[in-house]
Amino acid sequence: RYPAAIAKLVMEQTDHQLLVGEGAVQFARTHGFPEENLLTEKARKIWLYWKQTRSTDDDWLPPLFETLDDDVREFFEKTGHVAKGELKSQTNDVSPAKRKIERPTGTIHSACINSQGDISATTTTSGLAFKIPGRVADSAIVGAGLYVDNNIGSCGSTGRGEVNLLNCSSVVAVELMAGGISPEEAGMEILQRIAKRTEDRYRDTEGRPDFQINFYLLDKQGNHAGVSMWGPKQFAITDKNGTRLEEAKCLYERVT
Structure with missing residues (x-):
């Protein structure tokens, strides 16, 4: 529950920049942070149904679709993962679920500048739903x-973290802002670079x-x-004029 606070301690009270795995857990325990299981029952049941419907080449069998909790049915019907009535058989005559599926994320970036002009920022994330165990994305990787x-400014990101690892986006x-262009111009330049370098399978x-x-x-x-x-897309700003939502500039726009 407190990854940003623990990361701040790593910066302030160690000679390291990054702790991972069991070592990071032990560091947090040593500093008195409580261990909590943040997995909700809703998320567990959604993950379990996803696991049960991935393949016909394993020993997992899906439950009857009509017997699922309302939250689970709503999630998969909304994302188009499974059509009503599909995959409801409890025999081996089951077709794999559709691969296209909404993959919820929980990343939040926050940056601020104080009255002395000092800049700070943090990014916290719960990761990507249905990822391979052990995945490390961009939030923990400085740069x-x-x-x-x-002396210049900050940049943080949410979304598909792998492209930031490939492009050192932030x-x-x-550095683009250091060259004299505005934050918006720098951000759009990064988006254009990512779009140009995107692999065909992601187009x-x-x-x-x-x-x-x-x-951001x-x-x-x-x-x-x-x-x-x-x-x-919108993002939130707080300044002397209060808190408000502003429209983000976009490279592409979806028509709804």
């Missing part, structure tokens, strides 16, 4: 999902990236921007 240079965005029928990636940028003067691969 990929998050980067701060107190550090490049901050839609029109050749555009078929995933979402967002960047702040410079030393307090100028800010939110940019997204796909819009419409």
